[in-house]
Amino acid sequence: MNPQQSVTPVDYLRAVRQRWRLVLLVVALCAGTALGVSLSSEKQYDATAQLLLRGQEPADALFDPGGSAGARDPERALNTEVQLIKIGPTAHLVRRELGLGRTTDELLEQVEVTTSSTSDIVDLQVRDPNPMMAARIANALADAYVQFRVESARERYREAADLAQRQLLALSGPDRRTPEGLELQARRRDLLIAAGLQTGGATVVRRASIPVSAARPRPKLAAAIGIVLGFLLGIAAALALNLIDRRLKDEHQVEQFFGLPILAAIPRPLRRAAAFDDPAQREAYGLLAANLRSAEVGKESSVIMITSPSPADGKTSVTIGAARAYARLGLSVIVIEADLRRPAFGRYTDVSFSAGVTGVLAGGSLANELLWLDADTLLPSEGTDGAIGVLPAGDVPDNPQRTLSDPRMRLVIEIARSMADVVLIDSAPxxxxxxxxxxxxxxxxxxxxxxxxxxxxxxxxxxxxTVANLDANALGVVVTDAGGGARHEYYAPVPARGAAATPGGSRRAATPTEASTRP
Structure with a gap:
């Protein structure tokens, strides 16, 4: 009887399925927002120039005769060159050359330098709202870096030549013709020649072309990301609402939280005025009567109390529907309206009720107070065959609980048991x-x-x-307003060919759906 507390992945899937409209709404909102923002964003164009960065040049042997400089880490050297591309002086030269109305830092924010792990090629990418300007900046930055490398290399050789010149001048006249002096003269001459031949070790291998299409925004990608994000947010929202919304959503949850079997699932009527005459409801109440009857096998008569956890769950409708189903099975049934706080039987028939339960407990006769109603119309029946005996609540007492605690209540129930096969008691929640x-x-x-x-x-x-504390025999749960689905549609009425409209004029009782409130 203990309700299950564990939550399985299937429960999460069921919660999402129950709120699939919410999930779709969130997906649509996220995808639409992402697409709208993308389409309204300023277009950005990418232009890319490629540089080849070489290692040690032949003339570098003048500085490193042993070749130890070429042994330095190539990856580290390449990363150093990448940093040199992004330093301020190079960007400053480009900004001044192109007359750009932006700061050096703003210009560098447009630049992205990437390297390859398999080659010495460096991609220099510039993003700008103007495609022509993007190409111009990329090419200018590449040229400026090459020129920077050339000037840096030449300056290095000139400084070395000046050093050799100073060392040569430090020698006296005769010493200049010694092997040391002659070597300094040759070294100075070679350095000056190398300075004029320097390329800087960097070459533009591909100049940037004017981009035709924008790199940003990308509406399709934005919409796809919005769909994925919306789907995740929608699922999160559905699960969050499932935690917040404490209402039972389907028969599985009813069975889970009550820890009892489902006796019957009463669907909503296909038509508002159908209610008890709805074929699917008639079938469901028939199943309920059969299940209740099977639970009481071996007993000549049974007394079953029908109640609910809270008001408006439909217990009175279920009581009347079950009573009608019992009557159709050929069983005699008596219904006692023991909900003395909110009597509701009067909403289902136009019959004026008698003193009822309160009258019998006050000294009246059960036989005199019982009203026999036709099981189909809920109107007074001439006999008891196929009829339902109803003992209404009567006048609402000041203290219903004290009234029901009257010892005569047990006697009333026992007398009703002796008069019928089944006694159904409609109790307060x-x-x-x-x-x-x-x-x-x-x-x-x-x-x-x-x-x-x-x-x-x-x-x-x-x-x-409460049921556990009472140690009561709980047979199961009757689910009302259950989704009928395909089984419900099976019972939808199909008019016969050429059949006339159903004639009116037959007097019937008000249905539960026509009542202003539900018990």
Missing amino acids: LGTVNDATVLAPLVEAIALVARINQTTRDAARRAMR
Whole structure:
């Protein structure tokens, strides 16, 4: 009888499925927002120039005769060159050359330098709203870097030649013709020649062309990201609402939180005025009567209390529907309206009720107070065959619980048992007042009623705690407002060919859906 507490992945999937409209709405909003922002964003164009960065040049042997400089880490050297491309002086030269109205830092924010792990090629990419300007900046930056490398290399050789010249001048006249002096003269001459031949070790291998299409924004990608993000957010929202919304959403949750089997699932009627005459409802109530009957096998007569965790769960409708189903099975049935706080039987028939339960407890006769109603029309019946005996609540007492605690209530129920095969007692909700706890010891079994999207998980748990404390025999749960689905549609009425409209004029009782409120 203990409701299951564990939550499985299937429960999460069921929660998402129940709120699939919310998920689709969030997906549509996210995708639409992402697409709108993307389409309204300023277009950006990418232009890319490529540089080849070489290692040590032949003339570098003048500085490093042993070749130790060529042994330095190539990756580290390449990363150093990448940093040199992005330093301020190079960008400053480009900004001044092109007359750009932006700072050096703003210009560098447009530049992205990437290297390859398999070659010495460096990609120099520039992003700008103007495609022509993007290409101009990329080419100018590449040229400026090459020129920077050339000037740096030449300056290095000139400084070395000046050093050799100073060393040569430090020698006296005769010493200049010594091998050391001659070597300094040759070294100075070679350095000056090398300075004029320097290329800087960098070459533009591909100049940037004017881009034809924009690199940003990318509406399709933005929409795809919006769909994925919206799907994730939609699922999160559905799960969050599932935690916040405590109402039971389907039969699985009813069974889970009550910890009881489903006796029957009463669907909503296909038409507002159908209710008890709805074929699917008739079938569902027939199943309910059969299940209740099978639970009481071996007993000549049974007394079953029908109650619910909270008001508006539909217990009175279920009581009347079950009574009609019993009558159709050829069983005699008596219904006792023991909900003395909010009597509701009067909403289902135009018959004026008698003193009822309160009158019998005050000294009246059960036989005199019973009203026999036709099971199909809920109108007065001339006999008891195929009819339902109804003992209405009567006048609302000041203290319903004390009234039901009257010892004569047990006698009323026993007399009703002796007169019928089945006695159904419509009791006040378990979670609202204690009236049902007074009646529980007087009955043989309890059937609870839960309405989809009405009964809450907390109410279900409270009701089951009450049932456990009473040590009552809970047969199961009747689900009202259940989704009919394909099985419900199977019973949809199909008019016969050439059949005339159904004649009116037959007097019938008001249906549950026509009542302003539900018990």
